[in-house]
Amino acid sequence: MKIGEVAHRLGVAVHVLRHWDDVGVVVPDRTPSGQRNYSEEHLHRLRVLRACQGVGMSLPEIRQVLHRGEPERTGAIERQLHRIRTQRAQLEDAERFLVHVINCEHDLLTRCDSCTRYAASVPLQQDEHVTPSTTP
Ligand SMILES: [Zn+2]
Structure with missing residues (x-):
């Protein structure tokens, strides 16, 4: 082809x-x-x-x-799995927060324990060094 x-x-x-x-x-x-x-x-x-x-x-x-013969193959797959699982956990936290906040009765989010807890759990910066893909 x-x-x-x-x-x-x-x-x-x-x-x-x-x-x-x-x-x-x-x-x-x-x-x-x-x-x-x-x-x-x-x-x-x-x-x-x-x-x-x-x-x-x-x-x-x-x-x-x-490529099955690549020596780093398993490591690359495991790193990606780890990344995906971390992202999923963060998404689930975000979902729980949003579900909560839509009904949160506190006038200020900072007065709510649940809201404050979520805010504290969000990492300020990714500590992973994800190589940006510079190629298409
Ligand atoms: Zn709240």
């Missing part, structure tokens, strides 16, 4: 596919004339790649996840 068709099927720009090839995340085969040639397996990997990007993983991390 030619790169243009893959780009069309996945809704991704051609230059993005080239970049993912260049950085070794999803590397297609080459035709004898040197053109990129994607198989269904490559397409599958590209879909996994996009799903991983959707949950905030960086390209180096995704490369590790996609």
Whole structure:
């Protein structure tokens, strides 16, 4: 499958596919004339790649996840799981707070123990060093 068709099927720009090839995340085969040639397996990997990007993983991390032989693979997956679970816990706290505050009878949130407790539990700054993804 030619790169243009893959780009069309996945809704991704051609230059993005080239970049993912260049950085070794999803590397297609080459035709004898040197053109990129994607198989269904490559397409599958590209879909996994996009799903991983959707949950905030960086390209180096995704490369590790996609390639079974990568020595850091398990570590990368565990770090991402940890990140997702932390985010979920924070979302659940936020949900509990909002459910409470909609019915909170205190005129000032600071006079309410529940509200104050929630405010105190929110981390002021993420202590995780999440590498911003600089690439598409
Ligand atoms: Zn309250």
